[in-house]
Amino acid sequence: MTRKPPPHQITLDEAAAHLRLVASDGESELWQRGKAAYLGVAILPEYSPRLRRALETRRDASLAGRCVCGASVPGWPAPPGRYAVLAHAPTCDAGDQRLGPLLAAEQPAALSRN
C-alpha cells in the first residue's frame, strides 16, 4: 500500500529527469526537472503565443540553468536547498524587463474571465 502525503505537502520525485508539473493552483505552477524546481506564473491557454512562449522559456531556462538568450548560471546546478538567479539578456522575453510588461498587458483580461 502506497502512503500518500497530506494534501498540503508537495513532494519532488528525485528520479524525474524529464519536465514535470508538480502542482498548480491556476495562478502559479510548480515544475520540476531532475533536482531543480521552478515556481512561476501559470501558463494559461488564453495567453498570447508570445506570452506563453516567454513563460515557457523562463521556466525551461530556470530548470536548465541556461537560456536561449545566452544567459547562464555559473556553477549550475546550484547546491541543494539553494536558488540561483538567471540574468537574461535585455532583449529576452523571458527576462524581467520584458516579461513583466507582457504579463501586465494580458493578466487583466485573464482575470476578468471569472
Ligand SMILES: [Zn+2]
Ligand atoms: Zn533569456
